[in-house]
Amino acid sequence: MKNFLIVFLVVFTSACAQDKQMLAGETEWQKEMNADFKDATKSPLKDKDRKRFKGLDFYKFDSTYVVTAQLKRTPEAKPFKMKTTTNRRPEYVQFGVVTFTLKGNEYQLNIYQNLGLIEKEGYEDYLFLPFLDDTNGNGSYAGGRYTEARLPEGDTMVIDFNTAYNPYCAYNEKYSCPIVPRANYLPLKIEAGVKAFKKH
Incomplete structure (x- = not known):
């Protein structure tokens, strides 16, 4: 169980880091746009699109x-x-x-x-x-x-x-x-x- 928890935490942490990396933009404005589109309270995206969202082009x-x-x-x-x-x-x-x-x-x-x-x-x-x-x-x-x-x-x-x-x-x-x-x-x-x- 302890090993499973460690593996889960490692996977979860790396997935979060990956998300942040994917949502990075070239400029501050791009980063803010991506963050807003990922945020369910601000995003214009449909739920299904937001869940898959990796960043705007x-x-x-x-x-x-x-x-x-x-x-x-x-x-x-x-x-x-x-x-x-x-x-x-x-x-x-x-x-x-x-x-x-x-x-x-x-x-x-x-x-x-x-x-x-x-x-x-x-x-x-x-x-x-x-x-x-x-x-x-x-x-x-x-x-x-x-x-x-x-x-x-x-x-x-x-x-x-x-x-x-x-x-x-x-x-x-x-x-x-x-x-x-x-x-x-x-x-x-x-x-x-x-x-x-x-x-x-």
């Missing part, structure tokens, strides 16, 4: 995709109901337009505020940046991805596409996810952030 971190953008605020923009994957229509407003250079070309994206979310503590300066690119359906989630930013004091802000993540409905159809506006299509491959999720 990420593109390799690439500093090319960390860009400094010019922000042009659009205070005259009117609130609108953003389409989602369900009948839910959350209220957003276009906060501004961000302009940046990536791989030698200049691009623009609309950046939004969720009018319900900014009422919540800690989200007062939260900005939402959904986008489509040429990896969608060919490496990344077909419906596009999201990234986030915080309201800058001035007119420049850093956008890190290495933190691009999938909508929750990429993992579980019970979620209602904003559909990326077509205006936010980037005609190049953004090989950064989270890749498409392979369901088992």
